[in-house]
Amino acid sequence: MNIIPLPAFRDNYIWLIHDDRHAVAVDPGDASPVLDYLSAHGLTLSAVLVTHHHADHVGGLPALLKACPVPVFGPASEHIAGVSNPLSDGDSVTLPGLGLKLTVLDVPAHTAGHIAYHAPGLLFCGDTLFSAGCGRLFEGTVEQLEKALSRFAALDGDTRVYCTHEYTLSNLAFSRAADPDNPERDCYAAHCETLRAKGRPTLPSTIALEKDINPFLRTNEPSVIEAVRKHTGKTPESPLACLRALRTWKDSF
Template sequence: MIQVTPVPAFTDNYIWLISNEAAQQVAIVDPGDAAPVLAALERLQMQPIAILITHHHRDHVGGIEKLLEAFPNLAVYGPVNENIPHLTQPLGDGATVALESLGLTFSVMELPGHTVGHIVYYGEGSLFCGDTLFANGCGRVFGSTLTDLYHSLQRIASLPAETQVYCTHEYTVDNIGFAKWVEPDNTTLDTRMEECWELLDAGHPTVPFELGREFDTNPFLRTHIPEVIAKAEEIAGRETHTPEDVFAVLRIWKDTEYD
């Protein structure tokens, strides 16, 4: 059975360690900083076997070199369409990552939007999605397009509702704040905010989260909901014609007015 351990990094990043109940081995997801990973490996007495990268941003790849200095034989998986130093296993849409010593297998989805070549890893009831989908939010667009990001989120939305989503930032409370701008009368957001503060006050992350809950609270997955459409049209000062149009209005609004 899959086990996932969060390793906090920088101010709000999470690096994920994937293991199972039987093996003292781990795969490392998006190590932006080597130091906390090395400390966690020593504390847990774990041996790394691979690094899984979702995209090229420094806070996701910055620790690769030092990890390879400590563990020279690590395989480094990552997106074929991005320039990532030390990559040994370039991956595109439909590829498979078999971590045989862990007994775990993941399929790769190429989901442009946050970056042009962003990939995610899906398997074992879990999605490691980098900066594409966040709890109650989604990533910004860097070098790609809003259209790409919208369609990438729709692909994620088609996964089973019980999927556990492992994003890489602690943005949940902030994202709920924006969602309340969009849907001030959505009481489910209030409940979720309370749950998040209970977790944070107890020293726990607010992620992972169950994908199905996002359909009740994440405005970027609710662009077909009348209240969300109405808010987008109020902000844009015009009619919107498609859910993709609503999405674009909301993402631009968040970029310019909220963040």
């Protein structure tokens, strides 16, 4: 099984899962990169997965479905034109042509109906979790974000994290402020800078790595709590309060 990042727009990735014959596209905000890759590699699109309703994740659906009329799996609680198979928490889907079985996780926060797709060893998390960061709260609450991140953190450490934006370097810049004494993060940042200098993606990450370098998954860490205290002038009284302060801080960083 191959999982390929197709760059789109300024910093999106459309993930293409394929077995050298059949392919499934994840969050196709633009149809062109998908259609070009399918044509260049002789692949047949068999399905589409969608995590949430934002245009940079679903904007390519009309053109893609016109060229390839396939089932589209997406969140049941969001109204997305083209979704034929609505999914909710605990549902499972076996990808046509690939046989890969995924379990659906409800992770509202970035949007009210955001979902993620999980199988042993991999996670397609849309805009909920980024490497060294997390998604803005456009429709959800900090409480929902904490629950979503906790669900991800409970997954096996070797689970590969396929998020959909190349935000890693900017997130690491914030991590340096929010978690200043973190040698694992510094090592990872150097690695990511080398990758980007070569034009290569920093993704996927892993759950274990994110728990070491992502301040939004480290709200119990004394170094993060102290950084929040220095920034806000107040010691957060709980991990939730720390997460709230981090998200507000990052919004204007």
